[in-house]
Amino acid sequence: MVMGLAAGTGCASSDGSSQLTVFAAASLVEPFSVIEESFEAAHPGVDVVMVHAGSADLAAQIIEGAPADVFAAADEAQMAVIGEHAAAPPAVFATNTLTIVVPRGNPAAVGSIESLGDPSVVSVVCAPQVPCGASSARLAALAGVALVPSSEETSVTGVLSKVAEGHADAGLVYVTDVARRTGVEAVATEHADEVVNAYPIAALTGSDQPDLSAGFVDYVLTTGQEALDAYGFGTVQR
Amino acid sequence: MTVAMMPRWMMPLAVAAGALVALPLAATALRIDWSRLPELAASPSALDALGLSLRTAAVATALCVALGVPLGFALATWRSRAKPAVRALVLAPLVLPPVVGGLALLYAFGRRGLVGASLHAAGVELAFTTVAVVLAQTFVALPFMVLAVESAVSARGGHHEALAATLGASRSVTLWRVTVPALRPALITGTVLAFARALGEFGATLTFAGSLPGVTRTLPLEIYLQREADADAAVALAAVLVVVAVTVVALAYRPVVRRAS
Missing domain, CATH: 3.40.190.10 (Periplasmic binding protein-like II)
Structure with a gap:
């Protein structure tokens, strides 16, 4: 300001x-x-x-x-x-699309968006009230997965840093975010190209x-x- | 008890200080959509968040009393050249941006953290739990308690305590019967400040505990989130938070004011 x-x-x-x-x-x-x-x-x-x-x-x-x-x-x-x-x-x-992001090496072996509906995988996503969360909810609906996040972050940065620091096994962020951050990698995400921001x-x-x-x-x-x-x-x- | 005299030139400055705080609050009150306030403030998500805030802040305040008072005593009575360094360390959470405080907590108690890694191996997870919220609040609020107790203990001579000892009172009896009653105003101040700080805690909680309805999403986090979608709702919830905080402070301060008059 x-x-x-x-x-x-x-x-x-x-x-x-x-x-x-x-x-x-x-x-x-x-x-x-x-x-x-x-x-x-x-x-x-x-x-x-x-x-x-x-x-x-x-x-x-x-x-x-x-x-x-x-x-x-x-x-x-x-x-x-x-x-x-x-x-x-x-x-x-x-435009920007979503992708699954995991810590480098993918310790929890997250293979698809189904993993984000698995309670044994610690996942974080954006809250539905913020843009990235609204997109995440649409993506989950398209994939037929009920998300079970450990946290609903207020920004995509929050998701990214929790995954990058290994506190979460997986998250949903924008494709461009993965490129900006070290310590993370993207996992191919079905239906991602259908939810365009x-x-x-x-x-x-x-x-x-x-x-x-x-x-x-x-x-x-x-x-x-x-x-x-x-x-x-x-x-x-x- | 006599009240200190105030020089007249201080008055405009005191008024300015009051205005600095009151103006933004008044401006906020003017923005509130009063017709929607009951509906917004009583929404299930707001009540969930308020309940969680009150419960976690109460536990954090209890921890601040249980841990902060002994630490304040220790700092006040400890004679060592290392004391300034230890005091600076204890007060660091006051200076640290809360987000950095949250990161620090993650580095200590997170899944890959200094202590957290062993806890994780033992099956204990702190991050993303309500316990993490309480830890974050305690971390940021503790210095207020420590500081209040330390300065009050330092300002007192050991005269009354020494007298009690000559009358045969043990250290613990002296503490409860002599020192604690004398420190009552400082203890109340420290407790109120710690509770207020815990209630308003945002950055460290968001970073360390995350934000999940009913589990870690306290009222400040709910306000931040609401603001993205509906600024009116955020302002209404902020009003609720301020009213709760002011009520608690007013209740806690009342006995002291009465004693002083």
């Missing part, structure tokens, strides 16, 4: 340089840092400031008037939360540089796709 406030104060300054504040979901840190660099290289004088946090936090801050130019959310529900603060209809710029992006009405904001959104939807692909996100055809 403090970062966002401090970052948003210096927009078009007297020396012709300008600052673009992008609120982006925590799962986008790596691809967006690549996009930040290449966008700045393509737009001399523009300083892109990335503020990463959970989409719900970011959406709440935008509603409370945080000075952001662009919002990239991890799911469409959180984008819907900001409603009229979006300057144009949000566009989907990336879409990431929407929109320029915000609060921006006092609407052209630059719209330009950044456009950039993510075109040139930026390569960086998203490199980090395991599903890309969109334009």
